[in-house]
Amino acid sequence: MKQNILIFFKGMAMGAADVVPGVSGGTIAFIMGIYDPLLESIRRINPSLISKWNKEGIYVVWTHINGTFLCSLLAGILTAILTLAKVVSYALTEHPIVIWSFFFGLVIASTILMIKQVRNWSIIEILL
Numbered sequence: 248m249k250q251n252i253l254i255f256f257k258g259m260a261m262g263a264a265d266v267v268p269g270v271s272g273g274t275i276a277f278i279m280g281i282y283d284p285l286l287e288s289i290r291r292i293n294p295s296l297i298s299k300w301n302k303e304g305i306y307v308v309w310t311h312i313n314g315t316f317l318c319s320l321l322a323g324i325l326t327a328i329l330t331l332a333k334v335v336s337y338a339l340t341e342h343p344i345v346i347w348s349f350f351f352g353l354v355i356a357s358t359i360l361m362i363k364q365v366r367n368w369s370i371i372e373i374l375l
Contacts, residue, residue: 251319254320255319259326260279267346270350277360277361278360288317291311
């Protein structure tokens with residue numbers, strides 16, 4: 248249950264980022280360490296689920312796509328979008344430097360995290 252609540256709040260952070268023009272919730276997902284599980288869960292949603300559902304049942308399909316994770320995350324995203332859209336719009340209008348600085352900091356943090364993941368630096372990695 249604690250894990251689902253944590254995923255919900257991570258979804259809220261993603262939703263808050265999505266409300267800001269030019270900022271990606273994917274960046275927040277990457278920083279929070281849920282980007283890979285999110286992509287994997289989405290990748291598993293495909294037409295083969297219909298036959299899996301018919302043969303093995305809904306519980307197996309739900310587990311296969313990590314349905315609890317996806318629902319907790321989506322609930323957080325939607326909650327943030329519905330509740331924070333006006334707040335973020337107000338903050339962008341009244342305090343733009345603070346808001347943009349915060350999200351610029353998130354971009355810098357994600358860049359640092361990506362750099363740390365590169366184990367062997369070569370000329371190609373440096374150029375890219």
